[in-house]
Amino acid sequence: MLTKRQNLMETIKGGNPDRFVNQYEFMDIILEAPMDLPLAPGPGTRVKNKWGITFDWPADQIGSFPMHDEEHKALKDILNWKESVKAPTVFYTDEEWAAAEAHANSVDRNDKFVTAFCAPGIFEMTHHLMSMEDALMALYEEPEAMKELIDYIVEYELAYAAEVVKHIHPDALFHHDDWGSQRSSFISPAMFDEFILPAYKKVYGYWKANGVELIVHHSDSYAANLVPEMIEMGIDIWQGVMTTNNVPELIKQYGGKITFMGDIDSGRVDFPGWTRERIYEDTKKACEECGKLYFIPCLSQGLNISSFPGVYEATSEIIDELSKEMF
Amino acid sequence: MTKIEEVKAKVEAGKSKLVPGLVLEALDAGNNPQDILDAMIESMGVVGEKFSSGEIFVPEMLIAAKAMSKGVDVLKPHLAGDGSSKLGTCVIGTVAGDLHDIGKNLVSLMIESAGFDMVDLGVDVPADTFVQAIKDNDNVKIVACSGLLTSTMPAMKEAVAAIKASGLTGFKVIVGGAPVTPEYAAEIGADGFAPDAGTAAVEAKELATA
Numbered sequence: 001m002l003t004k005r006q007n008l009m010e011t012i013k014g015g016n017p018d019r020f021v022n023q024y025e026f027m028d029i030i031l032e033a034p035m036d037l038p039l040a041p042g043p044g045t046r047v048k049n050k051w052g053i054t055f056d057w058p059a060d061q062i063g064s065f066p067m068h069d070e071e072h073k074a075l076k077d078i079l080n081w082k083e084s085v086k087a088p089t090v091f092y093t094d095e096e097w098a099a100a101e102a103h104a105n106s107v108d109r110n111d112k113f114v115t116a117f118c119a120p121g122i123f124e125m126t127h128h129l130m131s132m133e134d135a136l137m138a139l140y141e142e143p144e145a146m147k148e149l150i151d152y153i154v155e156y157e158l159a160y161a162a163e164v165v166k167h168i169h170p171d172a173l174f175h176h177d178d179w180g181s182q183r184s185s186f187i188s189p190a191m192f193d194e195f196i197l198p199a200y201k202k203v204y205g206y207w208k209a210n211g212v213e214l215i216v217h218h219s220d221s222y223a224a225n226l227v228p229e230m231i232e233m234g235i236d237i238w239q240g241v242m243t244t245n246n247v248p249e250l251i252k253q254y255g256g257k258i259t260f261m262g263d264i265d266s267g268r269v270d271f272p273g274w275t276r277e278r279i280y281e282d283t284k285k286a287c288e289e290c291g292k293l294y295f296i297p298c299l300s301q302g303l304n305i306s307s308f309p310g311v312y313e314a315t316s317e318i319i320d321e322l323s324k325e326m327f
Numbered sequence: 328m329t330k331i332e333e334v335k336a337k338v339e340a341g342k343s344k345l346v347p348g349l350v351l352e353a354l355d356a357g358n359n360p361q362d363i364l365d366a367m368i369e370s371m372g373v374v375g376e377k378f379s380s381g382e383i384f385v386p387e388m389l390i391a392a393k394a395m396s397k398g399v400d401v402l403k404p405h406l407a408g409d410g411s412s413k414l415g416t417c418v419i420g421t422v423a424g425d426l427h428d429i430g431k432n433l434v435s436l437m438i439e440s441a442g443f444d445m446v447d448l449g450v451d452v453p454a455d456t457f458v459q460a461i462k463d464n465d466n467v468k469i470v471a472c473s474g475l476l477t478s479t480m481p482a483m484k485e486a487v488a489a490i491k492a493s494g495l496t497g498f499k500v501i502v503g504g505a506p507v508t509p510e511y512a513a514e515i516g517a518d519g520f521a522p523d524a525g526t527a528a529v530e531a532k533e534l535a536t537a
Contacts, residue, residue: 137386184384186386188384
């Protein structure tokens with residue numbers, strides 16, 4: 001039996017996997033690494049992070065949101081970004097790194113990838129700072145200022161990456177940046193090429209030049225029109241790919257250059273009255289239609305969790321069952 | 328190209344700095360203000376169609392809506408009557424328990440650009456707030472309920488049920504959002520459904536003028 005890591009490599013290289021890669025099993029994500037999380041810590045909390053972005057998590061909701069009313073918007077005018085946006089330090093004490101280092105040292109790297117985690121992404125950071133509407137319009141109205149802001153965020157990411165590499169020597173990177181809605185990418189491929197692609201070529205290029213073998217990018221959205229760009233920037237696995245992308249067709253077109261991890265939409269199966277039958281139906285369809293290579297069945301959720309208790313674990317059990325049937 | 332054609336072209340291209348001046352030039356050239364407004368609405372119809380078909384993306388739609396808004400600001404003092412919309416008022420909101428506002432905001436922009444007056448209730452809107460807004464505002468023709476989460480679909484059902492049970496009349500209810508399907512919309516008693524902002528504007532107009 002192949003290790004989780006070997007099985008992953010067989011899957012993404014077009015070899016001979018002996019089972020489906022089961023969701024996030026190949027990554028041991030070092031979430032203890034000190035970072036400025038883009039979240040309020042739990043229901044009923046509100047925090048202002050070090051970038052000056054306020055996140056609110058109302059008690060009855062399943063996640064936190066950046067606040068963009070006039071009082072809370074961190075960047076009100078893109079032309080003033082240099083005055084308004086100050087990146088936090090990327091330097092943390094050895095004590096702050098200790099838990100992450102201990103976790104990384106405990107991982108059997110033959111079995112799993114020690115995985116660094118980065119969120120929010122570069123595009124997300126622009127709209128967390130400004131609001132989605134302001135950020136998208138600024139791409140047209142003030143493109144030079146937006147490029148400067150993006151460069152500034154890239155410099156921060158590169159500096160943070162250097163620290164992560166130094167402390168935990170990751171084999172993989174799991175990086176968030178949502179690039180679309182369920183039905184379309186937020187911006188056109190041409191605009192993506194101008195603003196986002198160059199930024200990620202630098203960031204992902206740096207990680208790969210510093211020991212990271214595997215770039216896993218999360219975007220739980222439609223982004224089929226951006227797959228050539230994903231390949232160009234060095235993404236090995238697109239996690240969160242939703243069914244609206246027609247994943248079997250993407251595998252036919254791009255398999256061998258990139259692997260697709262998802263095709264089980266969390267929105268369809270992860271809700272208060274979830275059922276094993278619904279998860280089985282969607283997972284079986286995904287596995288049968290997408291096949292054994294260049295595909296990892298997974299919830300579209302951006303971590304190895306679900307919004308409602310039991311859904312992630314049930315999905316994993318079903319994938320194991322399907323592996324026994326199909327391999 | 329006539330001045331009105333120039334206004335149309337620049338709204339479609341999202342030239343918000345140019346449109347106000349062009350609207351003034353179109354007025355100076357003797358064009359009827361209502362004709363200029365209709366031309367801009369027509370432009371936004373084209374923008375909506377292009378968005379629905381995937382030809383353009385969210386930024387293009389946003390800057391076109393902004394350009395139209397700047398043009399309308401210049402035009403409003405010249406329009407006959409109180410400047411209120413021919414098509415009536417649209418009450419819009421994201422249903423209770425759901426904080427997603429981006430999709431709702433885009434739909435609001437496009438419905439406004441189609442010629443409605445908008446009353447935006449924001450996010451996490453309880454069912455009775457929709458009902459109260461229909462009572463509080465004149466000439467409500469459309470009520471639009473948005474929801475992004477599977478877990479808030481019951482709240483959407485409750486909102487539509489409360490609106491329908493209120494006894495108030497003279498308007499139609501449309502629903503939309505990622506988990507909403509035409510079948511679900513029909514099942515909960517909505518009058519219309521739209522999969523995206525461009526289609527929402529077309530649907531709202533059709534329902535309001537039916």
